[in-house]
Amino acid sequence: MGRRKRKQTTYRRVKKLPKIFTCPQCGEKSVKVENLREKGGFATVKCGNCGLEKEVLINSISEPVDAFGDFIDIYYAEQEIQRLKKRINKLKENKEWGELAFAFSILSDLCRVKAAQLLDEGDYDMDEIQEWKEKSSKYKSLEKDALLELETSELESGIKTDEDSLFSEHEETGIKKKKDIEDLFDDPGFLEF
Numbered sequence: 001m002g003r004r005k006r007k008q009t010t011y012r013r014v015k016k017l018p019k020i021f022t023c024p025q026c027g028e029k030s031v032k033v034e035n036l037r038e039k040g041g042f043a044t045v046k047c048g049n050c051g052l053e054k055e056v057l058i059n060s061i062s063e064p065v066d067a068f069g070d071f072i073d074i075y076y077a078e079q080e081i082q083r084l085k086k087r088i089n090k091l092k093e094n095k096e097w098g099e100l101a102f103a104f105s106i107l108s109d110l111c112r113v114k115a116a117q118l119l120d121e122g123d124y125d126m127d128e129i130q131e132w133k134e135k136s137s138k139y140k141s142l143e144k145d146a147l148l149e150l151e152t153s154e155l156e157s158g159i160k161t162d163e164d165s166l167f168s169e170h171e172e173t174g175i176k177k178k179k180d181i182e183d184l185f186d187d188p189g190f191l192e193f
Helices: 066-075 077-094 097-120 126-157 181-186
Strands: 020-022 029-034 041-046 054-057 167-169 177-178
Touching: 029 066, 029 167, 041 066, 054 066, 054 181, 066 077, 077 097
Parallel strands: none
Antiparallel strands: 020 029, 029 041, 041 054, 167 177
């Protein structure tokens, strides 16, 4: 008689969310989220090494990871605004209206967040907050202008619904040549099945 084999049990390790994070200012892994479970809707994100500290808005189901993510968004908001301003100049030169409208939309949102952030701080300057709100509305109107430019450029170039119907290949070069819409309707086999 042989021995019975035991069924081997496998343990699955459960990954936990981190509670200590890397500081964007000093690069040390020393950022901790405090006051997360207290009432009031704010958590304090604080670096133990360099002393960088910020209060961020949280909700009832927020974890330390969520508070740290909001902290990072606030920390890099100014750099993101500068990067988008440089990108806008390139997009205007290339007349990429869709991307330009998207960039203006992000800038508008960032300016609105910056105004709300200044308002949350204890000693705030109303003139500076008003400037950020005006920048936000300016970028929103520029977004609408870019969307109008996109629509007009699409209408001028014609509605491109089907590549085969509006473009034909040139036999020698393989380059696609644009056909006029009137030529398509004059073609006797256009609507034949």
